[in-house]
Amino acid sequence: xxxxxxxxxxxxxxxYSLAASGFHLASTCCRxxxxxxxxxxxxxxxxxxxxxxxxGMSLSAxxxxxxxxxxxxxxxxxxxxxxxxxxxxxQLLIISLALLAASENLAIMLTGAASVSLWDKPSAVVLxxxxxxxxxxxxxxLVSCAAGVLCLWLVWSRSLLGIALRALFESRWNLAxxxxxxxxxxxxxxxxxxxxxxxxxxxxxxxxxxxxxMGFDIAVLGVAAVLAAPLIKPGFPGVVWSCMGIxxxxxxxxxxxxxxxxxxxxxxxxxxxxxxxxxRAVLRQISAAQ
Amino acid sequence: MKGYFSYLLVSMLQLGxxxxxxxxxxxxxxxxxxxxxxxxxxxGYAYAISTVVFAAPILWALLVALVAASLLGIVLSHTxxxxxxxxxxxxxxxxxxxxxxxxxxxxxxGGPLGLRQIPSSVFGGLAVEATxxxxxxxxxxxxxxxxxxxxxARRESGVARAHHWIRDDILSALASxxxxxxxxxxxxxxxxxxxxxxxxxxxxxxxxxxxxxxxxGLSLKxxxxxxxxxxxxxxxxxxxxxxxxxxxxxxxxxxxTAPEAVGPLQQVLVSxxxxxxxxxxxxxxxxxxxESGPSSELFE
Numbered sequence: 001x002x003x004x005x006x007x008x009x010x011x012x013x014x015x016y017s018l019a020a021s022g023f024h025l026a027s028t029c030c031r032x033x034x035x036x037x038x039x040x041x042x043x044x045x046x047x048x049x050x051x052x053x054x055x056g057m058s059l060s061a062x063x064x065x066x067x068x069x070x071x072x073x074x075x076x077x078x079x080x081x082x083x084x085x086x087x088x089x090x091q092l093l094i095i096s097l098a099l100l101a102a103s104e105n106l107a108i109m110l111t112g113a114a115s116v117s118l119w120d121k122p123s124a125v126v127l128x129x130x131x132x133x134x135x136x137x138x139x140x141x142l143v144s145c146a147a148g149v150l151c152l153w154l155v156w157s158r159s160l161l162g163i164a165l166r167a168l169f170e171s172r173w174n175l176a177x178x179x180x181x182x183x184x185x186x187x188x189x190x191x192x193x194x195x196x197x198x199x200x201x202x203x204x205x206x207x208x209x210x211x212x213x214m215g216f217d218i219a220v221l222g223v224a225a226v227l228a229a230p231l232i233k234p235g236f237p238g239v240v241w242s243c244m245g246i247x248x249x250x251x252x253x254x255x256x257x258x259x260x261x262x263x264x265x266x267x268x269x270x271x272x273x274x275x276x277x278x279x280r281a282v283l284r285q286i287s288a289a290q
Numbered sequence: 291m292k293g294y295f296s297y298l299l300v301s302m303l304q305l306g307x308x309x310x311x312x313x314x315x316x317x318x319x320x321x322x323x324x325x326x327x328x329x330x331x332x333x334g335y336a337y338a339i340s341t342v343v344f345a346a347p348i349l350w351a352l353l354v355a356l357v358a359a360s361l362l363g364i365v366l367s368h369t370x371x372x373x374x375x376x377x378x379x380x381x382x383x384x385x386x387x388x389x390x391x392x393x394x395x396x397x398x399x400g401g402p403l404g405l406r407q408i409p410s411s412v413f414g415g416l417a418v419e420a421t422x423x424x425x426x427x428x429x430x431x432x433x434x435x436x437x438x439x440x441x442x443a444r445r446e447s448g449v450a451r452a453h454h455w456i457r458d459d460i461l462s463a464l465a466s467x468x469x470x471x472x473x474x475x476x477x478x479x480x481x482x483x484x485x486x487x488x489x490x491x492x493x494x495x496x497x498x499x500x501x502x503x504x505x506x507g508l509s510l511k512x513x514x515x516x517x518x519x520x521x522x523x524x525x526x527x528x529x530x531x532x533x534x535x536x537x538x539x540x541x542x543x544x545x546x547t548a549p550e551a552v553g554p555l556q557q558v559l560v561s562x563x564x565x566x567x568x569x570x571x572x573x574x575x576x577x578x579x580x581e582s583g584p585s586s587e588l589f590e
Contacts, residue, residue: 033380082569089376090322094513095568101510102561105554113550216506220387223380259395263387270384 003132009251011138011207014145016221016243019200021152023222024229024239026072026193028169029186030079032089033223035096037075037197038215039103040068044198045205046107046212049118065198072194075099076187100215107212115209118202141207148199149240156236165189169235217262221246224266231277245269298536300495303428304488305532308508309515310435310525311484317522317577318450319477320375320457323382324509325366329482330489331389331504333359337490338405338499343398348409352427352490359486360479367475386509393501404500408493427494431487432529438480439525453477457522507557511535514564520577527576535560 019041026037047064055063079092087095123137156162167175168185176182197218204214224246229238249272250265308326316322336358340351370381393399400406452473456463463470493499519531539556567574 032376087568087572090379091568091572093376093379094322094517095565097506098510098561098564098568101506102558102565105557105561108554109551109558113554227380257395259401261391261395263391264395267384267388267391 013247017240020225022193022196029189032092035219036099038100038219040194040197041201042215044201045210068194068198069191072191076190115211228273306529307488308512309528311481315481318453321378323379324386326485327509328386329359329485333486334489334493342405359482363479363482367478390501406498428491520574523577
C-alpha cells in the first residue's frame with residue numbers, strides 16, 4: 001500500500017510542479033495572477049479528445065498545444081492593451097477569473113458536464129505485485145512528467161531563454177534599459193506557460209479523465225505556488241518545492257480524514273509558509289541591522 | 291406565472307443586496323472582493339443549521355445568522371481588510387474557498403448534498419410560502435440596507451468622504467488623524483451584515499443549502515452587478531443592475547438549447563457581461579470617474 005501511495009504521490013507532485021510552473025510563468029509575464037491560464041489546462045485535453053477521432057495522435061497533440069500557445073500569446077497582448085487603457089490589477093484579476101469561468105462553462109455546453117476518458121481501452125498492466133500495480137499509462141505519465149520537469153529546470157538554469165526570464169522576474173525595467181524587447185519576451189513567456197499547462201492538462205487527463213471544471217483547481221494551485229515560491233526559493237525551484245509541500249499536506253489529510261481536501265491542503269500550506277517564513281524574515285532583518 | 295415573477299423579484303433583491311454590500315467595501319472603500327458572498331454563505335448555513343439540526347425557532351435562527359455574519363465581519367476587519375486591494379481580493383477568495391471546502395467535508399453541514407427541508411413557511415407568526423417569506427425578509431433587509439447606505443453615501447456625509455479618502459489616497463488618510471482602522475472595520479461589519487441578510491434570503495427562498503449555492507459562480511454574478519451598475523455608484527443603481535442581469539440571464543433560458551445547457555449558458559453570459567464592461571466601460575451604467583486626491587481635499 002505504501003509503495004503505491006508513494007508512487008501516486010510522486011506523480012501528483014510532478015504533475016502539480018509542471019502545471020504550477022506554467023501558471024507561474026504566465027502570471028509573472030502577464031504581471032497579475034493569470035487565472036485564465038487554467039483555460040489551457042482544459043482546452044488542450046478537450047481538443048485532443050475531440051480531434052483524436054479524425055486525426056492521428058501527433059497531429060491532435062500539435063493542434064491542442066498550438067491552440068494553447070496562441071491562447072497564451074493572445075491573453076498576454078489583451079492584458080497589455082488593458083493595462084495601457086488604465087485597467088488596475090484588481091480589474092485584470094477579475095477579467096482573468098471571468099475568462100476561466102466562461103471557458104469552463106463553454107466546455108460544459110459543448111461536451112457536457114460529465115467527465116470523459118481520453119482513451120477507449122483500459123491500459124495494459126506492466127507490473128503487478130501485492131503492494132504495487134503499474135500500468136503502461138501510469139508509467140508513461142510518470143516518465144513524461146519527470147522529463148518535463150527536468151527540461152524546465154534545464155531551460156530555467158542553463159538556456160538563454162531561462163536567463164532572460166530570470167532577469168524579467170527580477171526587474172523588467174533593468175531588462176528594458178539594456179535594450180531587450182520586454183513586450184516580446186513577456187508574450188513568449190506567457191505562450192510558453194500556457195503551453196506547459198496544456199501539456200500538464202493532457203498528462204493529467206491521460207491518467208484520470210477530462211473534466212470541464214478542472215481548470216479552476218489548477219489555477220488555485222498555481223496562485224498558491226506563485227505566492228509561496230518567493231518565500232522558499234525564487235523562480236522555478238521555489239514552485240517545485242511549494243508543490244512538494246502541498247502534496248505532502250494533501251497526503252497527510254487524505255490519510256486521516258475522509259473526503260476531498262485539495263483546496264484545504266493548499267490553504268494550510270500557505271498558512272504554514274507564512275507562519276514559518278515571517279519570523280525568519282524578521283531574524284534576517286535583525287542580523288542585517290547588527 | 292405569479293410564482294415565476296415573485297421568484298424573479300426575490301432573485302433581484304438577493305443579488306442587489308449582495309452587490310450593495312460588495313460595493314460598500316469595494317466601490318467606496320477600495321477593497322473589491324468576495325466578502326459579501328462569503329458572509330451570505332456563513333449566515334445562510336448558520337440559519338440552516340439552527341433550524342434543521344437544532345430545530346430552533348425561525349426568529350432565533352435569523353438572529354444566529356446575523357450574529358454569525360457580524361462575527362465574520364469582525365474577523366475579516368482584523369485580518370484581511372488592511373491588505374492591498376489585489377491581496378484583499380485573493381484573500382477573500384481564499385476564505386470563500388476554505389468555507390466551501392469545509393462545508394463540503396464536514397458532517398454537520400450535510401456534506402456536498404447540503405441541508406434540505408429548511409423551514410421557512412412561518413414568518414413573524416404568518417403562515418406564508420417560502421418565496422413570499424424570503425421576499426418579505428429581503429425587502430425588509432434591502433430597505434434597512436438602503437437607508438443605511440444612502441444616508442452614509444450622501445455627498446455631504448463625513449462617512450462617505452472618509453471612505454472615499456481611504457479609497458483614493460490611502461497614504462494621506464493613514465497620515466491624517468482619521469481613524470482608518472475603525473472606519474474600515476465598521477464598513478466591513480455593515481458589508482458582512484448586508485451579505486448575511488442576502489444569504490438568509492437565498493436559503494429561505496430555496497428551502498435548501500449546499501456548498502455550491504455560494505460558489506464562484508455567485509461571486510462572479512455579484513461582481514457583474516457591481517461593475518454593470520458602476521463601482522462606487524449609488525446603492526439604488528445596484529438594484530437596477532441586478533434587475534438587468536436577472537432579466538438578461540432569464541432571457542437566455544428561453545434560448546434554443548438543451549435544458550442542461552441553460553445554466554452554463556447563463557454563466558457564460560454573466561462572464562461576458564463582466565468582461566465586456568471591464569474592457570469597454572469600466573464606469574458601468576452610472577459609476578463615478580475615480581480620481582486620486584479630491585476626496586481627501588473635500589474632507590479637509
